[in-house]
Structure formats: C-alpha cells, structure tokens
Amino acid sequence: MNRFEIIKIVGAFLMSVLIITVIGQVGNLLVEAEELEENVYTVAGTEEPAAAEEAAAEEAAAEPALGPTGPLEAAAEPGLGPMAPLLAAASVESGKKLARKCALCHTFKKGGPHKIGPNLWDVVGADKARWENFSYSAALASVGGSWGYEELNSFVAKPGTYIPGTRMTFNGLKKLEDRADLIAYLRTFSDSPRPLP
Numbered sequence: 728m729n730r731f732e733i734i735k736i737v738g739a740f741l742m743s744v745l746i747i748t749v750i751g752q753v754g755n756l757l758v759e760a761e762e763l764e765e766n767v768y769t770v771a772g773t774e775e776p777a778a779a780e781e782a783a784a785e786e787a788a789a790e791p792a793l794g795p796t797g798p799l800e801a802a803a804e805p806g807l808g809p810m811a812p813l814l815a816a817a818s819v820e821s822g823k824k825l826a827r828k829c830a831l832c833h834t835f836k837k838g839g840p841h842k843i844g845p846n847l848w849d850v851v852g853a854d855k856a857r858w859e860n861f862s863y864s865a866a867l868a869s870v871g872g873s874w875g876y877e878e879l880n881s882f883v884a885k886p887g888t889y890i891p892g893t894r895m896t897f898n899g900l901k902k903l904e905d906r907a908d909l910i911a912y913l914r915t916f917s918d919s920p921r922p923l924p
C-alpha cells in the first residue's frame with residue numbers, strides 16, 4: 728500500500744463520518760422532539776423533588792400548627808390510629824411473605840448485618856435512625872421520635888411521603904391489611920415483642 732492509498736482510505740473514512748453527522752443533524756431538525764408534560768413511566772423512588780416539596784407544603788398548609796409530620800404523628804396516640812384495630816387480627820404468616828420485599832434491603836434477625844437498609848431487629852418501638860454504624864439519610868437521621876405502630880404504618884405505606892428525602896426507595900404497600908400483617912411479623916423479631924395497641 729503506498730502513501731497515496733492510505734490518504735484515500737483516511738479521506739473516505741472522514742467523509743463518511745461527516746456525512747453521518749450531517750444526516751443526524753438534519754434528522755434532528757426535521758423531527759422536533761416535544762417535551763412531555765409528565766413522565767409516562769415513573770420509576771419507584773424517583774419522584775420529582777419539586778412534586779414532593781409541593782406535597783409537603785400542602786400538608787403543612789393544611790395543618791399549620793402541626794408541621795409537616797404533624798398529621799401522621801397526631802394519629803400515633805395509642806388506639807387512635809388506623810393500624811390498631813387491625814393488628815390483633817393480623818396474619819403473621821402473610822406478613823412473612825410480604826416481608827420478602829423488604830429482605831432485598833433489610834435483615835431482621837438479632838445481630839444481622841445492614842444491607843442497603845439497616846437491620847430491623849426489634850424495630851417496633853425503637854428510636855428512628857438508631858444504628859450508629861449505618862449511614863442514614865439526613866432526612867431520617869433528623870426526623871426524631873420512635874417507630875410506633877402508626878409510624879411504621881405511615882412509613883411502609885409511602886416512605887417518601889412520610890419522610891421526604893428518605894433513601895428508602897420502596898414504592899410502599901398500598902393495602903392497610905397488608906401493612907398490618909407485615910408489622911405483626913416485624914413485631915415478632917424481638918426478645919420481648921411490644922404489646923399490641
């Protein structure tokens with residue numbers, strides 16, 4: 728191959744790159760992409776921060792005296808929340824099946840390791856963000872209070888609504904009965920399970 732041939736090959740290559748680029752640009756001009764008003768698909772845990780903030784603001788506006796977590800905390804008084812009447816009749820067996828969803832990120836046994844989420848041994852009634860060797864989100868670390876039955880109910884229903892900014896990317900269990908079953912199962916992971924409300 729002589730030098731001239733090499734120059735021809737390189738020239739042909741550059742030419743095709745140019746042509747592809749030009750076609751691409753022309754294509755972009757001809758087909759204008761319109762921005763969607765809303766995402767067609769929403770991926771679990773990736774709600775737009777603006778929307779979450781708006782929701783929090785609305786909640787705060789509805790109950791100004793209680794603050795963003797006010798309404799949920801208010802329901803935490805013993806016997807007053809929606810969870811209380813369901814727990815007594817809850818099925819630990821069904822809770823065990825539901826807990827497989829959590830086991831992706833959590834262990835339940837005493838001394839179990841943290842995974843993506845912290846170990847959940849004896850979590851019912853425990854302080855929120857109690858493990859020093861787990862790095863919680865600022866949101867959960869600063870929220871305060873403990874994991875009573877109603878707090879767990881609200882969190883498992885919609886983690887990002889109960890604690891905006893939490894790193895627990897879990898869509899939530901929609902059905903109240905399912906949450907009761909699950910929490911009844913969580914309760915068994917303790918040396919002395921909490922009394923039912």
Ligand code: HEC
Binds near residue numbers: 856879883896900
């Ligand atoms: C995709 C992973 C993932 C799944 C699935 C998941 N979690 Fe979590 N969970 C986390 C992470 C991460 C945190 C820490 C959140 C933070 O720091 O904001 C957490 C925190 C928690 C906490 C707070 C613990 C503490 O020490 O304060 C509880 C309670 C909890 N999860 C319960 C559950 C339950 C019950 C389920 C199943 C219904 C579940 N999680 C499913 C990742 C997950």
